[in-house]
Amino acid sequence: MRGLIIGRFQPFHKGHAEMVQSARKYEIILVIGSAHQSYTFENPFTAGERYEMILGAMGEMGIERFHIIPVADINRYCIYAKHVAEVVPSFDVVLSNNPVIREIFEKEGYKVEDVPFYRREEYQGRIIRERIAKGEKWEHLVPKSVAEYIKKIDGERRIKNLFPKRAADF
Secondary structure, X not given: OEEEEEEOOOOOOHHXXXXXXXXXXXXXXXXXXXXXXXXXXXXXXXXXXXXXXXXXXXXXXXXOOEEEEEOOOOOOHHHHHHHHHHHOOOXXXXXXXXXXXXHHHHHOOOEEEOOOOOXXXXXXXXXXXXXXXXXXXXXXXXXXXXXXXXXXXXXXXXXXXXXXXXXXHO
């Protein structure tokens, strides 16, 4: 059976890793959402960079049955489930806690299962990006391979440059 997980993975963090671990019984399809977006603070990494992060993390976790598929946004929720189904291998279940994802996939007849949140207050892409931008410790929030990759591509500098500056900072 195949399970579908959709995320932006900006960056892939330990919360994502826990979600994948909880889905090990499935052959996992990881959809890189917003694949066409990059070089913004909300989406600093390209689809290819996120692919590399996920690939490294899956190896680090010993996950062997998976696919990584970048999918561009279409900004039309009413047909998004069909759009995803057209561009990924077939799947049996969607694994998500996102209420919008649940609604649009269930509407199309897909089974949706909740996945456990893991330390959600700490493991969020926005929080990790802010920590990087402010020069705070962040490496412990992502798999080791992801931290190494972000440093290899000078992702810390990119995030610092993209961090929205407030008027009080000038």
